[in-house]
Amino acid sequence: MSAALVVENLGVRYGGVTALRDVSLSVDEGQILTVLGANGAGKTSMLRGISGLVSSTGTVTHHGRTLGRLDAAARARAGLGHVLEGRHVFPDLTVRENLHLGSLLSPKPAEGVERALALLPELEEMAGRKAGRLSGGQQQMLAIARAISGSPSVLLLDEPTNGLAPMLVQRTIDVIGAIQELGVAVLLVEQRVEVAQALGSEVLVLQRGEVVGTAHGTDDDLEDRIHTAYLA
Ligand SMILES: Nc1ncnc2c1ncn2[C@@H]1O[C@H](COP(=O)(O)OP(=O)(O)OP(=O)(O)O)[C@@H](O)[C@H]1O
Ligand SMILES: [Mg+2]
Numbered sequence: 001m002s003a004a005l006v007v008e009n010l011g012v013r014y015g016g017v018t019a020l021r022d023v024s025l026s027v028d029e030g031q032i033l034t035v036l037g038a039n040g041a042g043k044t045s046m047l048r049g050i051s052g053l054v055s056s057t058g059t060v061t062h063h064g065r066t067l068g069r070l071d072a073a074a075r076a077r078a079g080l081g082h083v084l085e086g087r088h089v090f091p092d093l094t095v096r097e098n099l100h101l102g103s104l105l106s107p108k109p110a111e112g113v114e115r116a117l118a119l120l121p122e123l124e125e126m127a128g129r130k131a132g133r134l135s136g137g138q139q140q141m142l143a144i145a146r147a148i149s150g151s152p153s154v155l156l157l158d159e160p161t162n163g164l165a166p167m168l169v170q171r172t173i174d175v176i177g178a179i180q181e182l183g184v185a186v187l188l189v190e191q192r193v194e195v196a197q198a199l200g201s202e203v204l205v206l207q208r209g210e211v212v213g214t215a216h217g218t219d220d221d222l223e224d225r226i227h228t229a230y231l232a
Contacts, residue, residue: 002063004029004185005050005080005154009058012045012209019045020056020209027154027185032176034188034196034217037206038230043189044085046206047156050187051075051082062154076105081152081184085159087139089146091132095123098131098146105150116149119178137168144175154185161192173198193226205229 005027012020020042027033037043049056052072060067067075076082089098096113103112117124120141126134131142140160147155157176161169173195180186180199190196196203196217203215203222207229215222 002029003027003061004063005187006061007050007058008061010046010049010060011057012042012049012054014045014054018209020049022058023206023209023211024058025187025204025211027187029153029185030180030183032180032186032188032199032201033204034190034199034201035204035206036190036193036196036226036229038191040208041206042209043206044158045209047082047158047187047189051080051156053082076150076152079151079153081105081147081150081155083143083147083155083157083160085162087136087143089131089134089139089142091130093131094128095131095134095142096127098142099123099149102146102149103151105152107151109149112149112151115151115182116145119148119175119182120145137164140164140168140172141175144172144179148179152184154187155179157186157188159189159191161190161195169195170198193223197222 003026008024010020010023023046025033035043048054050060052075062078099113099116103109106112123145161172176186200217203217204211205213212229215225
């Protein structure tokens with residue numbers, strides 16, 4: 001397996017506030033790495049630094065290519081997909097139009113939309129509806145599908161299960177597993193330990209902007225360890 005994404009010594013500052021310090025990680029093709037951390041731990045800042053939405057220090061390498069000089073749009077075109085925190089869809093566009101816009105990042109846009117609908121066939125029946133009319137959970141699914149329609153080789157997911165009902169949490173877990181099966185490298189940010197457990201993924205624990213531990217979703221004591229980190 002080869003590393004699709006390598007992050008070395010990533011740092012993010014907002015003025016005088018250090019949100020992230022010296023974070024290093026690597027995700028292979030077809031691998032899921034889950035970063036668990038409490039509110040304010042720096043999870044979103046980490047993903048934004050990687051995708052170029054905020055400026056950062058350190059290096060980000062995508063399939064051996066250093067991305068330092070590329071802005072966020074160029075990183076997206078290069079194959080870095082990013083599903084932002086919250087449900088960012090275009091509310092006045094239909095589901096299909098949202099997917100079409102996402103697919104423009106793909107070298108073969110028509111295949112991108114098909115790929116997204118194959119992954120989330122439940123979107124097919126609402127393809128003509130305005131995205132703003134969908135439920136929160138459906139919008140979250142659409143946000144994931146839109147990213148997939150761009151045929152990314154690396155997918156950054158920012159708390160995709162946040163605020164979802166238990167059935168949709170399970171659906172999201174299944175979808176992330178299916179994305180992994182496509183060979184995509186998935187960097188998943190979560191607060192829910194059970195998502196990492198269900199996916200059986202590698203885990204990094206982020207606390208106050210720094211990686212304070214590594215674990216595995218199948219570790220028996222994962223919940224206790226994360227709970228301790230969240231309280232610290
Ligand atoms: N635009 C900003 N300006 C100043 N400080 C910020 C900004 N965005 C985030 N921060 C600070 O950076 C730190 C990390 O925030 P970040 O949003 O990355 O954490 P998070 O782990 O994603 O939290 P959450 O679980 O609430 O989404 C926090 O202390 C936060 O207050
Ligand atoms: Mg966040």
